[in-house]
Amino acid sequence: MHLKLSKNTEKDMSKNTELISKSLEKRHRSEKRFRFFGILGIGTAVIFLITILSSIFVEGKGAFKSTFIQLEINFDQEIIDPNKTNNPEEFKFANYKLLINDALKNYFPEVKDRKTFRDLSVFISSAAEQNLMKLAMENIEIIGESKKIWLLASSTIDVIHKNPQMENFLEEDRLINNIQMSWFNALKKNGDIKFGLNTNFLSNADSTEPEQAGILGSMLGSFFTLLVTLLLCFPVAVASGVFLEELAPKNKFTDFIEININNLAAVPSIIFGLLGLAIFLNVMHLPRSAPIVGGMVLALMTLPTIIISTRASLKAVPPSIREAAIGLGATKFQAVTHHVIPQSMPGILTGTIIGMSQALGESAPLLMIGMVAFIVDIPGSLTDSATVLPVQIYLWKSTAARGFVELTAAGIMVLLTFLVIMNSVAVFVRQKFEKKW
Amino acid sequence: MKETVKIKSKKLNVFYGEKKALSNINLEIPERKVTSLIGPSGCGKSTFLRCLNRMNDSIEICKVEGQIFVDEQNIYEKNLDPVLLRARIGMVFQKPNPFPKSIFENVAYGPKIHGLANSGDELNNLVEVSLKKAGLYDEVKDRIDEPGTSLSGGQQQRLCIARAIAVSPEVILMDEPCSALDPIATAKIEELIDELSKNYTIVIVTHSMQQAARVSNQTAFFHMGSLIEVGKTEDVFSMPKEKKTQDYITGKIG
Amino acid sequence: MGFWSFLIIFCFLSFYIHWYGTTKALKINEDITKGSKLPSLPSYYGTYSLLWLLLPSSIILICWFFFKPYIIDIFLKESIPLSLVDNFKGNPSMLMDTIKATNPEKIFPGTNPLIIDSAAYYQTLTTNSDSYVFLLVLVVGLISSLVSLRKVSTFFRARQAVEKANINLLIFCSVIAIITTIGIVFSLIFEAVRFFERVPFFDFLFGLAWSPQTAIREDQIASQGSFGAIPIFTGTLLITLVAMAVAIPVGLLSAIYLAEYARPTVRKTFKPILEILAGVPTVVYGFFAAITVGPFLKDFVSSLGLSMASESALAAGGVMGIMIIPFISSLSDDVITSVPTSLRDGSYAMGATKSETIKKVILPAALPGIVGAILLAISRAIGETMIVVMAAGIAANLTANPLEAVTTVTVQIVTLLVGDQEFDSAKTLAAFALGITLFFVTLLLNLYALKIVQKYRERYE
Incomplete structure (x- = not known):
């Protein structure tokens, strides 16, 4: 049945078609515009992310190198070992600052009066004295000799060295005056100033001097705090997740628990800090600034996260597994502990790592329980005063000295590195071990 | 009987990724008649239907070869705008899918986006006419501002039909429009289809042979992605030419 | 031993x-x-x-x-x-x-x-x-x-006894969540009541001046502190508004693009990238706001001939908005993708373009869920601490100008409680009064938002 194709005849149909075709161009333009806005949204978010990360990198990359100044140090026996004991233990009491001052005076013989000299002596970090002491104690034969030694420069000089453009600043904006600038240039011309690796950053705790401050103390503080968090949080969260998902009867009480958990997950973190302050510190008199209290507060905060992810991964195990075990005569409890939990372990672990990485980045509640103190010692136990990585970053940011800015950014780089590692492990665990049902 | 052809497919092949869903379909659909597409599930009848208004475009892996002509125009031509095409070819789905808006807004949706009504009165009139055509007006005229989802299943489906005819399409495609409805609602829809066929070309996919026999003038039988047989409905059901058609309508395959 | x-x-x-x-x-x-x-x-x-x-x-x-x-x-x-x-x-x-x-x-x-x-x-x-x-x-x-x-x-029957004991242990672990909530409520209320013994409740809630400097030691000369929290609440509100002004458009547009336009590969790449923003510790945002954004905005604004505080609400709120983006985008994305395909099909079959379908069908359908997501994000913004501590001001200014420095509830809690303080002074207790306000406001927002989202989910499941 071959028939002729029809021609559209009806009036309102063709009228509509005409109307629609006329408006089409405009509609397609608005379509393109809307799509562009979508791309713009994502683009903005991505640009924000890139800006944040790159600004941190730009600010922080300098912190991994320090400035060193080369001086000829005369290891004067009169100063180091006035009693001529030759016993290295005696060297501890010597005033090594004098050695440095003498070397500076020799380098810049034109500096005569005390006031000008004070400007010169700020060039060398006080940490250099410790280094000289160590050197003398380890090499007794050096006593009485002169030797060219690279000494750690002070933070001010370090900032000038890292920002050459500052030479052109006005004197009052520059941190150092014109005479100091000329000394700096003299050192530079003679090749007696150089960059070296900043070993203090990864091996020291906090300090008032930027060039001597390091991240190790707060890294250990974070470690101890997270250890407590993990030990408290993981068993409790898994137990509670298992109970709520697998064993709990459906009644008002379990509903109430559930509402509580969902809300706790959204309670501002600082509220947990207030809880810790009011109960752990003021009622129970637990030690201030201690990782154990910090860990307890963070455990309460992380609990809902891990409970929720535990429940999600338990839910992913198909009911057939439970039915099979119960069909063989196992109790519900045995079915869950022997079969369901092992199957959902990768998911639980992934959730735990993500919860821990949240806890690692958290700082507000810890401010409340005093983990914000200036702590020079590296903590060695759960009850020592300590601070954690993000709080250290906050502390450095709040410090006025110019040299701390790059330390702050470098501290952030360390923190982000840990977070990247933890999250990669979580992704790895998920992809490697998680079963698809 | 003198018939004109509204839609004509030529060597139509459709692929879902590697899988061939339709092969070499040549089918002519007469104007202002009801054509029903029958066949066992997965035979490609719905796929064919969705090719007619290019709804398959949104499926990433779906590839269409061949041509479909609507009024001498190939709708798979590069510069053809699917928006315009879909305004000319309405569609009603398996499950009633009224928008989460009022009954009025549901029917007014098409005229509004296409800019068919110049004034509020015109729009009101258009909605009223469409609802009347869909046989729904008397049931909903007092609650035209209530959400469309508050209607019963059969009413929702008629609302969707009213929504489709509000833009005065030339063709209405129906994809198993009664499969989610009870027998009474189904009967109403079937009556409506009969009524609508005076003005519109209707293509209906159905899994019910009785329905095909009741409502359609022409029936096409699909099996495994191929068009097995097409002809006047009474011919296909009373004296099928193909063995497979015979088997299907007697219940041997399905 | x-x-x-x-x-x-x-x-x-x-x-x-x-x-x-x-x-x-x-x-x-x-x-x-x-x-x-x-x-x-x-x-x-x-x-x-x-x-x-x-x-x-x-x-x-x-x-x-x-x-x-x-x-x-x-x-x-x-x-x-x-x-x-x-x-x-x-x-x-x-x-x-x-x-x-x-x-x-x-x-x-x-x-x-x-x-x-x-x-x-x-x-x-x-x-x-x-x-x-x-x-x-x-x-x-x-x-x-x-x-x-x-x-x-x-x-x-030892097995029954052991299992019963274990289940009781599990119940105890689950109850810890309740104990925590009770602990929070009671510790906050207890200290807040002590605060309200010294400062009248309505003076706190509706007072217009906030200067908590009271004498710590008796010999110290200091004015009697005043504890009107209105400037703090308005400051919090201002910063939250700025944050939302950044987060809602960016987050919502991203969610729409990812859910409706993006090809699966694009979606798979950009979804995790957006979620990185949620994983960055807030102290990093604080640093970014204080060191990079603050000075940049200040230079920019002064080049326009306006003056701007270096700890402006704009810088703190803007950066907080960046932090909030992923909350809005990922929640809205979930909500948008759970709108049934049949509605999309219905709209496309009418000849609507993609953007018409999104604007006229999908967004209205997803609106309750999106509102829930935004409420959760607001609650998050109100409770956010480190960004504002590092980048917003301490002085309680009553202003609606985002170029000026304002302070927030969380900033005040931190400033009042960090450092050596006598625990009985009205100054430290004020922190708990602020804390309980913060707790209840966020609690109400969360409860309401979770309820909306839950209802929405049930509708399309």
């Missing part, structure tokens, strides 16, 4: 009790003359006795952990000679801290000998009391587990 020796003895004891209970059960099973066997596997009897060792021990240890500092403080306070209290400059609690911080083996020259004595007493008190408690734990644990061993008989 030191901690480690205690631990070793305790572990040994645990293994022994478990083994003993199991063997005892095995022996009963072997004894054919008794006729019937035990109703549970022998090892359950061992576990049962072990539970009776662990339960009392852990209760005692946990109690001791929490109450030890308190008890020791009482003893220490009584032992301090009166002469020392009289001589000491400063208040008694500072004296206690000094004593605790003094190490009798490493004393600074010139330390009061009485303090050294007290410090030595404190040291012995801590170690000795630990030993006594450890001993007590061992004795009590041993007795209770031995008593439980007597129950091993054919009438006793």
